[in-house]
Amino acid sequence: MDRDSATAVRAFRPLPAPVSAPGADGFPPFRWSVLAAFPADSLAAALRHAHRPDGEPAIAVVLGATHRPDDDALLLEGAARATATGRRLVLLHRGAGGGSLLRAAALESPGLRVTVLQTAGPVDGTRIAHLVRTARPVDELHVAADGLVTRDDWRPVTLPVRPGPAAARPGGTVLVTGGLGGLGLRAAGVLSRVAGCRPVLLDVTAPAELNRRPAVLLERLRAAGTLVLTADLTDPRAVAAALERVPGPVRAVVHCAGLVAGGPVARTCPEDLARLRAAKVDGLRHVLDVLDPAELRQLVAFGSITARVPHRQMGGYGLANELLRHETLRRAAALPHCATVVAEWSVWSGAGQAHEMRAVDQARRMGMAPVALVPGMTALLCLLRWPPGPAHAASVILTGPGDRTFPPPADCARNSPT
Ligand SMILES: NC(=O)c1ccc[n+]([C@@H]2O[C@H](COP(=O)([O-])OP(=O)(O)OC[C@H]3O[C@@H](n4cnc5c(N)ncnc54)[C@H](OP(=O)(O)O)[C@@H]3O)[C@@H](O)[C@H]2O)c1
Numbered sequence: 001m002d003r004d005s006a007t008a009v010r011a012f013r014p015l016p017a018p019v020s021a022p023g024a025d026g027f028p029p030f031r032w033s034v035l036a037a038f039p040a041d042s043l044a045a046a047l048r049h050a051h052r053p054d055g056e057p058a059i060a061v062v063l064g065a066t067h068r069p070d071d072d073a074l075l076l077e078g079a080a081r082a083t084a085t086g087r088r089l090v091l092l093h094r095g096a097g098g099g100s101l102l103r104a105a106a107l108e109s110p111g112l113r114v115t116v117l118q119t120a121g122p123v124d125g126t127r128i129a130h131l132v133r134t135a136r137p138v139d140e141l142h143v144a145a146d147g148l149v150t151r152d153d154w155r156p157v158t159l160p161v162r163p164g165p166a167a168a169r170p171g172g173t174v175l176v177t178g179g180l181g182g183l184g185l186r187a188a189g190v191l192s193r194v195a196g197c198r199p200v201l202l203d204v205t206a207p208a209e210l211n212r213r214p215a216v217l218l219e220r221l222r223a224a225g226t227l228v229l230t231a232d233l234t235d236p237r238a239v240a241a242a243l244e245r246v247p248g249p250v251r252a253v254v255h256c257a258g259l260v261a262g263g264p265v266a267r268t269c270p271e272d273l274a275r276l277r278a279a280k281v282d283g284l285r286h287v288l289d290v291l292d293p294a295e296l297r298q299l300v301a302f303g304s305i306t307a308r309v310p311h312r313q314m315g316g317y318g319l320a321n322e323l324l325r326h327e328t329l330r331r332a333a334a335l336p337h338c339a340t341v342v343a344e345w346s347v348w349s350g351a352g353q354a355h356e357m358r359a360v361d362q363a364r365r366m367g368m369a370p371v372a373l374v375p376g377m378t379a380l381l382c383l384l385r386w387p388p389g390p391a392h393a394a395s396v397i398l399t400g401p402g403d404r405t406f407p408p409p410a411d412c413a414r415n416s417p418t
Helices: 003-007 042-050 071-085 099-108 125-134 182-193 212-223 236-243 270-290 315-332 360-365 373-383
Strands: 010-018 030-036 056-062 088-093 114-119 140-143 149-157 173-177 198-203 227-230 250-255 298-304 339-345 394-399
Touching (some): 030 042, 042 056, 042 125, 056 071, 071 270, 088 099, 099 315, 114 125, 173 182, 182 212, 182 250, 182 373, 227 236, 236 270, 270 298, 315 339, 315 394, 339 373, 373 394
Parallel strands (some): 030 056, 056 088, 088 114, 114 140, 173 198, 173 250, 198 227, 298 339, 339 394
Antiparallel strands (some): 010 149
C-alpha cells in the first residue's frame, strides 16, 4: 500500500455556494397542505399564513432540529400523498434532515417534484414560495439566520498523508464495529498489518457464522491477538457488557456496522427506516455512551454517498446515512481530542456488500466509479490522520476516479415556475 493508491480515491467536501435571490415578487403562491412535526412551529405557521386557496396545491413536511422517530411517518406520508396527487413536495427542516429519502422518491416517481430547504432562522411564506420556485431539484438549500441562502458545491480535497506505522499506532485499541463484515474485516486487517494497531472487532455476527474466505482472514487476525466481541449494537446493555472486556482505553473507533438494503420509497414503512438506521445511528450512540471521550483520538464513521446524491431503491439507506452524518458530527462536539470524520463512500469493489451482491458492475454502468479495496483502505488510513478536535470534524465524500455521478451535474433543470 503506498501513497499513490490514496490518489486513486477522489475526496470532496461540501462548500456552501451563495444562491442569488431575486426579489420575491411575481412568484405564484401555493395552496399548502402542511404535515408538521410540531403544529405550532413558526415555519408551519408561515406556510399557513401564505396559503392561497387559488394557489398551486403543494405539500409541505415541516420538521425540527433533530430527527425524531415520528418524522419517518411524516416523510413517507408526504412522499405518498405528493406522488398520488401530482403535487409538489417541499421539506422544510431545521436540521432533522430527510432530503435523501425524498429525493430518492423523486427519482423513483417520474413527475414527483421535491424541494428541500434547511433553515436556521425564521423564513416567511412568500420567501419560501420564491425559493421553492427557483431551486434546482439537485439542491438542498440552506437559509442562514441572517437570511443568506446557499447550496452545497463540492470542493476536491487532498487527504492527510497517511502515517507510517509508528505514527499510526494510537497507543491503545481500535474498535471496529461491524468488524466481521466485508469492509470491517478488511479494515481491521489493514489497521493491524499496515498501521500496527490492535483491533477489537465487535459484530452481531458470531465468528462461527462466517463463510470460508472471511473465516481465514479472521483467523489470521486472531492469531495476531485480535479480540472478537459478539453483541448487537442496537442493545445498549449488550454493547456496554461487550466493551467491558476490552483491555485498556479505546483510542479509535472505525464504525462499519450497518444494514445495507434497498427498496423503493413507495413500499417503505417507518419500521423499515428505523431498522435501517438502528446499527448505524443508535449503534454509534451506544458505543460512544460507553467509551471515555477523553481517551478517544480517532473516529471514522462509514457513511454512504447515497446520503448526498439520491440513488433509486436506496432512499431508506440514504436516510440512515444522512442521520449517521448528523449524529457523528453532533457527538464530535463532546470529543475534545478526537479526529472525527464521516466517510461518505461510493460503492466499494473487491469486498463489502455491493461486491457480494454483484452490484458493482451495475454501479459502473450507471456512471459510478467504485472505490477499489486497496486505495479505499489507504484512504481510511489517511482519514485516521484527520486533524483532531471538534472544530475539524467533517464529512468527506469518497469515490473512484472518473465518477460521472459525483459531483452531481450542476446543469439540472430548474423546477418549473408554473
Ligand atoms: N460495501 C459498500 O460498497 C459500501 C459503500 C458505502 C458505504 N458502506 C458502508 O460501510 C459499512 C460496511 O459495509 P459492508 O459492505 O462491509 O457491509 P457488511 O458486510 O454487511 O458489514 C456490516 C457488518 O455490520 C454488522 N451489523 C449489522 N447490524 C449490526 C448490529 N445491530 N450490531 C452489530 N453489528 C451489526 C453486520 O452483521 P450481519 O451481516 O449479521 O448483518 C455485518 O457484519 C456499512 O455501514 C455500509 O453502509 C458500504
